[in-house]
Amino acid sequence: MQNNNIRNFAIIAHIDHGKSTLADRLLELTGVVKPGNHDDQLLDRNPISRERGITIKLAPVRMEFPTFNSKLLTLNLIDTPGHVDFSYEVDRTLACVEGVVLLVDASQGIQAQTIANAYKAIDKNLTIIPVINKIDLPNAEITKTKKQLIDFLGVNDADIYEISAKTGLGVQNLLNAIIEKIPAPNINSQNTDTHLAKSLVFDSYYDQHQGVIAFVRVFVGQYKKGMKVKLIQTDVEFEVNEVGIFKPELSPTERLDNGEIGYIITNLKDIHDVRVGDTIANEKNISASLPGYKKVKPMVFASMFPTDTNDYLVFQKALEKLYLNDSALEYVPIYSKALGAGYRVGFLGLLHADVVRERLEREFGLSLILTPPQVEFIPSVTNKDSFEEPIVKIMILTPESTLGAVMQLCENYRAKFISMDNKNQISITYEMPLSEMITDFYDRLKSISAGYASLDWEFLRYNTVKASKLEVLLNGDPVEEFSEIVVQERSFDRSANLVKKFREVIPRQQYEVKVQARYKGKIIASERISPYRKNVLVKGGKLVGGGDYGRKRKLLEKQKEGKKKMKMIGKVEIPKEAFMKLFRK
Numbered sequence: 069m070q071n072n073n074i075r076n077f078a079i080i081a082h083i084d085h086g087k088s089t090l091a092d093r094l095l096e097l098t099g100v101v102k103p104g105n106h107d108d109q110l111l112d113r114n115p116i117s118r119e120r121g122i123t124i125k126l127a128p129v130r131m132e133f134p135t136f137n138s139k140l141l142t143l144n145l146i147d148t149p150g151h152v153d154f155s156y157e158v159d160r161t162l163a164c165v166e167g168v169v170l171l172v173d174a175s176q177g178i179q180a181q182t183i184a185n186a187y188k189a190i191d192k193n194l195t196i197i198p199v200i201n202k203i204d205l206p207n208a209e210i211t212k213t214k215k216q217l218i219d220f221l222g223v224n225d226a227d228i229y230e231i232s233a234k235t236g237l238g239v240q241n242l243l244n245a246i247i248e249k250i251p252a253p254n255i256n257s258q259n260t261d262t263h264l265a266k267s268l269v270f271d272s273y274y275d276q277h278q279g280v281i282a283f284v285r286v287f288v289g290q291y292k293k294g295m296k297v298k299l300i301q302t303d304v305e306f307e308v309n310e311v312g313i314f315k316p317e318l319s320p321t322e323r324l325d326n327g328e329i330g331y332i333i334t335n336l337k338d339i340h341d342v343r344v345g346d347t348i349a350n351e352k353n354i355s356a357s358l359p360g361y362k363k364v365k366p367m368v369f370a371s372m373f374p375t376d377t378n379d380y381l382v383f384q385k386a387l388e389k390l391y392l393n394d395s396a397l398e399y400v401p402i403y404s405k406a407l408g409a410g411y412r413v414g415f416l417g418l419l420h421a422d423v424v425r426e427r428l429e430r431e432f433g434l435s436l437i438l439t440p441p442q443v444e445f446i447p448s449v450t451n452k453d454s455f456e457e458p459i460v461k462i463m464i465l466t467p468e469s470t471l472g473a474v475m476q477l478c479e480n481y482r483a484k485f486i487s488m489d490n491k492n493q494i495s496i497t498y499e500m501p502l503s504e505m506i507t508d509f510y511d512r513l514k515s516i517s518a519g520y521a522s523l524d525w526e527f528l529r530y531n532t533v534k535a536s537k538l539e540v541l542l543n544g545d546p547v548e549e550f551s552e553i554v555v556q557e558r559s560f561d562r563s564a565n566l567v568k569k570f571r572e573v574i575p576r577q578q579y580e581v582k583v584q585a586r587y588k589g590k591i592i593a594s595e596r597i598s599p600y601r602k603n604v605l606v607k608g609g610k611l612v613g614g615g616d617y618g619r620k621r622k623l624l625e626k627q628k629e630g631k632k633k634m635k636m637i638g639k640v641e642i643p644k645e646a647f648m649k650l651f652r653k
């Protein structure tokens with residue numbers, strides 16, 4: 069049996085291909101909002117999302133839609149973020165729906181996340197409706213994009229919809245297809261037993277008044293206020309405080325039934341108890357977790373310090389607050405002699421790091437200093453010069469004309485070739501150390517391909533690599549803020565680069581400053597910052613010693629002596645501005 073009145077679907081695509089704009093049109097067509105009466109991409113409600121025009125959080129919404137035979141249909145749409153940092157969210161979203169709309173921008177064609185996200189849908193056996201968007205653009209290449217989709221998905225010409233999410237052209241037709249082609253949730257007598265309950269958490273957030281609110285898809289039974297349930301993975305019990313649906317704002321309902329998408333107010337105080345991918349079940353169901361759960365782990369790390377050390381407590385509070393709402397964030401306190409107290413923070417990727425920084429600065433009025441992002445090197449247990457470093461699998465779509473340059477670029481970033489697929493676009497896969505990918509790799513990729521190449525990545529495994537700690541010494545003293553684990557292959561480049569940067573930003577002192585890089589106990593790069601030369605031969609504006617050569621030499625020698633002493637005892641003060649410059653790329 070099927071609950072014929074429900075369609076659950078997600079919109080997936082590469083970043084910027086128009087998902088949130090299509091959601092706007094669908095919400096208008098189904099009467100949830102009035103045209104011209106709302107912001108563009110209305111599901112992107114976070115201010116940073118709005119300003120940057122990117123979705124950083126998935127958004128579910130329910131549309132009720134009267135069909136021709138006056139039956140009321142319920143459409144549950146989930147708009148997903150296109151950026152690769154949030155790919156686990158997309159993965160879990162796809163576990164909650166029966167079908168997807170796969171959008172492709174007609175001026176861009178298939179790009180990396182088109183493929184990555186489509187594979188996720190294919191893996192889950194979802195119905196895929198391929199759609200070419202932005203057909204209104206003068207540089208739309210509809211025929212070419214259609215051919216790409218036919219080759220990639222093995223579909224027919226007639227299966228592909230052409231729309232403009234901006235003007236609304238073709239969207240009604242697409243809506244009809246969503247209703248016709250996407251199957252209703254499968255509901256059988258077993259999973260409608262009202263004594264049972266099982267649902268998948270695909271998102272959650274913390275509300276100051278109501279505690280953690282879980283976004284769920286119900287797979288078995290039903291949920292009601294007062295039910296006692298449990299989160300299987302985190303082993304946390306709670307009583308359901310409210311259930312409801314997304315309109316898109318939370319709207320309470322009596323029940324949440326099998327096949328439905330909605331929310332459960334848990335009253336729990338810690339978002340880390342309600343993880344994406346976990347299963348909420350009642351007692352009879354707690355043995356069987358829904359598949360696909362994975363605890364998301366931060367992949368890149370940066371140290372953060374308030375520019376004004378007096379802001380430390382504000383900073384701490386701010387991080388705590390964000391942590392309450394971001395289950396992917398991790399942080400531990402650290403201390404720097406120069407920058408004071410701060411935190412080492414873990415993020416999903418570079419966009420996540422950037423968004424967190426911006427939220428901290430904007431929502432809490434902070435100014436922050438951030439070290440360049442690093443990856444986690446795990447010391448090997450057997451060999452002190454070995455570490456385990458994270459390796460990612462990258463997939464690049466590139467036009468043929470820049471293939472050679474792209475492959476050369478990958479080789480330069482310690483990547484190993486895995487495979488190439490050459491249909492009507494070229495996709496290449498490599499394994500690459502994450503530490504390389506988070507440098508300027510992406511910028512370089514974009515620039516050598518004139519913006520056309522696109523990149524997707526996922527964590528693969530840890531590899532053992534020869535690596536060691538690289539330290540920067542100023543007159544012999546290590547500057548802890550710049551100590552990092554560096555693989556042997558990169559130690560010379562990195563050292564030369566670092567000492568050069570130091571030489572550029574550290575102001576001259578009264579004495580000579582030696583900048584050195586130490587790796588495995590050896591100095592492998594060094595620069596000197598010469599002192600400002602005080603003219604000891606001038607005193608009170610008058611030349612001392614006149615023409616007396618012997619006296620002149622004595623004075624200069626004395627100065628040299630003094631400098632030598634200072635150099636040895638001299639501690640180098642690094643001004644904060646210098647740190648900020650050093651941390652910038």
Ligand SMILES: Nc1nc2c(ncn2[C@@H]2O[C@H](COP(=O)(O)OP(=O)(O)OP(=O)(O)O)[C@@H](O)[C@H]2O)c(=O)[nH]1
Nearest residue numbers: 083084085086087088089122123150202232233234
């Ligand atoms: N000309 C034209 N522009 C469109 C169309 N659809 C979307 N856009 C524009 O494309 C840009 C990206 O649209 P979004 O809807 O934010 O794209 P998205 O896929 O949700 O982006 P992410 O969520 O960040 O991955 C916006 O500037 C839209 O106005 C279309 O059909 N025609």
Ligand SMILES: [Mg+2]
Nearest residue numbers: 087088122123
């Ligand atoms: Mg969007």
